[in-house]
Amino acid sequence: MSDADLAAHLAEVAGRILVDVRDSGIFSPKALGKAGDQTANQFLCHALREVRGEDGLLSEEEKDNADRLAKSRVWIVDPVDGTREYGEARADWAVHVGMAIDGEAVVGAVALPGLDGGTVLRSDQPREVPPAPEKLRMVVSRTRPAAEAVAVAQALDAELVPMGSAGAKAMAVILGQADIYLHSGGQYEWDSMAPAAVALAHGLHCSRIDGSPLVYNQSDVYLPDLLICRKEHAASILSLIAEQAAA
Known part of the structure; x- marks a missing residue:
């Protein structure tokens, strides 16, 4: 197998x-x-x-x-x-x-x-990711949406879609239920590793919110933030995140 x-x-x-x-x-x-x-x-x-x-x-x-x-x-x-x-x-x-x-x-x-x-x-059986609608949708925590995500959504005029687990949020982008998954509220390697592998195989952008790569199997397994989205949206979203951080 x-x-x-x-x-x-x-x-x-x-x-x-x-x-x-x-x-x-x-x-x-x-x-x-x-x-x-x-x-x-x-x-x-x-x-x-x-x-x-x-x-x-x-x-x-x-x-x-x-x-x-x-x-x-x-x-x-x-x-x-x-x-x-x-x-x-x-x-x-x-x-x-x-x-x-x-x-x-x-x-x-x-x-x-x-x-x-x-x-x-x-990751080995990628599907076709549906095209993004005119009004983008961002999945966020249903109980504690991160301030950075809310601010970026407002700047993009994106609709917020509350959802539970990290895996469900990441897969929502692949399934066409959302377009952006931006998280900055703290996670660990097990929260994002499998979803990132699947998202990357589907041609999506996956990175830390500063644009650096997600790196796994570290001695410190805390990996607090990530961005998963279509590649065509990544540059503008990362720019907005940087602007928010500098404000």
């Missing part, structure tokens, strides 16, 4: 497991998030150690192992991206399974199990 097939398969199966855990009716919404995180994490990490034991591994729900820093190939997973949304039985949560090679987001799969029938977007 190729790395891309493995990523997609694991993301899809973990998504089904999470739906089953949620549908069991055993857990309260608050307890459901923890139960889902732990169950999906156990499956993903056991599977990756079984079939890709020579690779490094970084998961939000596992104690970090510094041995990964010496590896060229490192799997980076987020068992439930959008734990709150998962616990509330919303659709905007995701499962991230990806692999960074020499720090670059190369292989990725993002499962969206909350959508009808479930959807998995893959």
Whole structure:
């Protein structure tokens, strides 16, 4: 099985497991998030150690192992991206399974199990990204939109689209539900690695908000900001971000 097939398969199966855990009716919404995180994490990490034991591994729900820093190939997973949304039985949560090679987001799969029938977007099977409408749409946090994103949206006269997980927001650009995902409120490598790999494979622009590249498998896994958008919009958005920072 190729790395891309493995990523997609694991993301899809973990998504089904999470739906089953949620549908069991055993857990309260608050307890459901923890139960889902732990169950999906156990499956993903056991599977990756079984079939890709020579690779490094970084998961939000596992104690970090510094041995990964010496590896060229490192799997980076987020068992439930959008734990709150998962616990509330919303659709905007995701499962991230990806692999960074020499720090670059190369292989990725993002499962969206909350959508009808479930959807998995893959780095090896790019779809055609729908054209942007005349009025651009920017996905932002549904609970705490970043000030920089709101300011840039106002400058572009873009519509704000509140949404849950980082993976759901990034995939919204690919699916034609949004045009810009600008985040500056703090994230970690597992929040953006798989979505960035998928977005890059679909021809989208992915970077830090200062335009520098996203680099993974670092000793400090804090990676607080990113921009995902169509390439034709990137220069103007980065310019507006720089203007906001200088103001």
